[in-house]
Amino acid sequence: MDLFRLVDLFGVSVFAVSGALKAREKRLDPVGFVTLGVVTATGGGVLRDAILGRVPPFVFQDSWILGVAIAVSLAAFFVRLPAKGLEYFDAVGLGFYTATGALLAADKGLPSVPALLVGVTAACGGGVLREVLVNDLPFVFRGTLYATASIAGATALLVARKFGAPDALALGLGFAVTTCIRILAIRKQLSLPTPVD
C-alpha cells in the first residue's frame, strides 16, 4: 500500500469523523452516523468523478474506502471521539483532495477555471452535502478560509502546471498551499468579510 493510498484513507477517515460529529450534534441514530460519515468522506470525490465521467465513482469500485468510512462513522457512534485537533487533520484532507481533484481535471483536458472548480468541489463538496442533509448553512460559506484555502491551492497547482512543473511538484504545491493557508486561518481565526449593510 503506497503513500498516496495511505493519505487517501487518512483523509477519508478524518472526513468521516467530521460527518459523525455532525450526526452526534443532531442526535441521529447509527444509520444517520454512517450516512453523514460516508457522505462527508466520499461526497466530494463522487461529485468530482461524476463531473469527469469516471463511472462508477471511485468509492463504488473499492470496498476499502467505503469500509473504512463506515467503520469510522460507526466507531464514532459508540465512542465519543475527541474533536480537538480534528480541524488540523481535516486541513490535510482538504489539501489532498484539492490537489488530486484539480490535477485529475487538468489531466482530462479541462480548461483552467473548470479544473479549479473540480478541485474545490472534490475538497469541499462532502462538507457541503453534510450540512445540506441536516439543514445547516454550509460551513464553507462562512468558515475560516476553508474553500478559500482550497481555491488558492488549486490555483497554485494549475499555475505551476502551466509553467511546466512536473505533476509531483504541482501536486505537492497545491497540497501545501491549501493546507498551510487553512491551518494559518484556524490559528489566527482569519475569515473573509461579509457584505457591508
Place this chain on the structure above:
Amino acid sequence: MDLFRLVDLFGVSVFAVSGALKAREKRLDPVGFVTLGVVTATGGGVLRDAILGRVPPFVFQDSWILGVAIAVSLAAFFVRLPAKGLEYFDAVGLGFYTATGALLAADKGLPSVPALLVGVTAACGGGVLREVLVNDLPFVFRGTLYATASIAGATALLVARKFGAPDALALGLGFAVTTCIRILAIRKQLSLPTPVD
C-alpha cells in the same frame, strides 16, 4: 406487462404519494406536489443509474414511469388520500428497490460493500431528497428501521449471491428480508438508539 413492471409502477405510485403527502404538509402548490412526488418516486433510481453509468436514467427513457408519478402526485393534490396503510405499501417499494438496486450493482461487477450501498441508495435516496428539498431532517436518520431494513435486505441478497443462489432467489430474499423487517418495525415501533449523552 409482466409482474416485474407492475411492481415497479406500484412502487413508483406509493413513493409518489409519500412525496405528495409531504407537499400537503408544507402547503405547496400543484407544481410542488408534482416535484416532490416525482423526486421521491424516482430520485433513488436516478441516483442508482447515475452511479452505475446508466444514462439517461431509467425515468428519462420511459414516459410511463414519469407519467404515473406525475398523475398520482396531481391526484393527491385534488383528493386527500388516506395516509393510513401507506407505510405498509411503502415497505413493499422499499424491498423492491433495495433488491433490484443491489442486484444491478452486483451484476455490473461492483464489490459487495459498494453494491450494498447502491441498493440502499436506490431504495432510500428518493425519501432523502424529498426531505432535503423541503428542509426537514431526513426521515431515514431517525426512522423505524427504514434504511436498516434496506441494509439487511441488500446484505441477504449479496450473501445469497456469493453462495451461488440464482438471481431470482437472491432477489426474492433481498425483497422479503427488507420488507418483513420494515413491517415488523412499523408494528412494534422498533427503532435504533441515539447516542448516549
Place this chain on the structure above:
Amino acid sequence: MDLFRLVDLFGVSVFAVSGALKAREKRLDPVGFVTLGVVTATGGGVLRDAILGRVPPFVFQDSWILGVAIAVSLAAFFVRLPAKGLEYFDAVGLGFYTATGALLAADKGLPSVPALLVGVTAACGGGVLREVLVNDLPFVFRGTLYATASIAGATALLVARKFGAPDALALGLGFAVTTCIRILAIRKQLSLPTPVD
C-alpha cells in the same frame, strides 16, 4: 460570438445575480456569493447534461461561462446591485434554458414526458439548488408560475416538434411561451392555488 452564445452568457449572468442576491440576504462571505452565484447560474445545465450523459457538463468545458458567473457574483458582493427589473431578465433566462434543454433532450431521442422534464430541470434546477443550499423552501414550489411557465413552454416546443416544425421555430415558440407566461404572472401576480384545508 453568435446570438445564441450571447443569450447564454446573458442568462448565466442574470441567474448568477439572483444567486448573489440570496447570498446577500443570508450575509455570506465572498466564497458564499460565488458558490450561490455559480450554482444558480449553472446548476440546471449541469443536471441537464448529467441526465443526458454529456460529460463533462458544459460549464466544465468552457472557462467563459464559469468566468462570467464568478465575476458577476463577486461584483454583486462589492456593489449592491438593483434587484428591480431582475425578475424580468430572469424570465428571459428561464425561457432560454427551458427551450434549449427540451430540444437537446428530444434530439437525444428521449420520449416527450422525459424531454419535458429535462427542459424544466435545466431551467429551474439552479434555483432549486440555490434554495436547498441555504435551507429555504424552493421558490418554484410557491412562485408566481415559475416552473409552470417552463412546463408550458417545453410542452409548446415538443408539440410543435411533433407536428414537424423546424428546430428554430420550435425553439422560438418554447422560449416565447415560457417567457411571456412568466412575465404575465409577474405583472398580474398570478400563482397556483395551494391545497384546500
